[in-house]
Amino acid sequence: QVQLQESGPGLVKPSQTLSLTCTVSGGSISSGGYYWGWIRQHPGKGLEWIGYMYNSGSTFYNASLKSRITISVDTSENQISLKLTSVTAADTAVYYCVSSYGVKDAFDIWGQGTMVTVSS
Amino acid sequence: DIQMTQSPSSLSAFVGDRVTITCRASQTISTYLNWYQRKPGKAPKLLIYAASSLQSGVPSRFTSSGSGTDFTLTISSLQPEDFATYYCQQSYSIPLTFGGGTKVDIK
Secondary structure, three states, X not given: OXXXXXXXXXXXXXXOOEEEEEEEEOOOOOOOOOEEEEEEEOOXXXXXXXXXXXXXXXXXXXXXXXXXXXXXXXXXOOEEEEEEOOOOHHHOEEEEEEEEOOOOOOOOEEOOOEEEEEOO | OXXXXXXXXXXXXXXXXXXXXXXXXXXXXXXOEEEEEEOOOOOOEEEEEOOOEEOOOOOOOEEEEEEOOEEXXXXXXXXXXXXXXXXXXXOOOOOOEEOOOEEEEEX
């Protein structure tokens, strides 16, 4: 069974870059699934799609964040990464690694989520 | 962007009640509609995909219908483990968007 586990710093200073890694176990990024990506949830708010990468390598980002996001995949490590530059307090959220793995066009696999706080 | 509007935003119900949650899209999304359940401290879980397909392992008391702009999620007989927040999500176009959520709690 495919599982996702996020890792990264829980505290980032304003204007710095938020970097998170998602390790995939129980399956291969390069040979399974439709796309891999990230979703976040601000405290007390709804879910916000950040972006994803298809197995083909094509990436799609939320335009509201597009200039600051990079999603990449390391197939040798079976990891997905997220980089978000120039963070502000508005980027404080729980960040989820997600996959459309067994179901096309739906997020059927979620990581547990990691809380990231932007504060000096 | 396609706006997803859920109603109600919260509801209280008894165990055994039939519960219906509505999700409306700001433009047609065909059947590109998914439902998720989220419990406190846990990641969301996919319940329904493509508007009406039950995800593997999800109890059959969860059903969903709709196409175009209007969708409903129904829990036929609410169980204690169903008290959670439910979200709809459209996968018709980028950016993917979610409804604001419906919190179901115990009456």
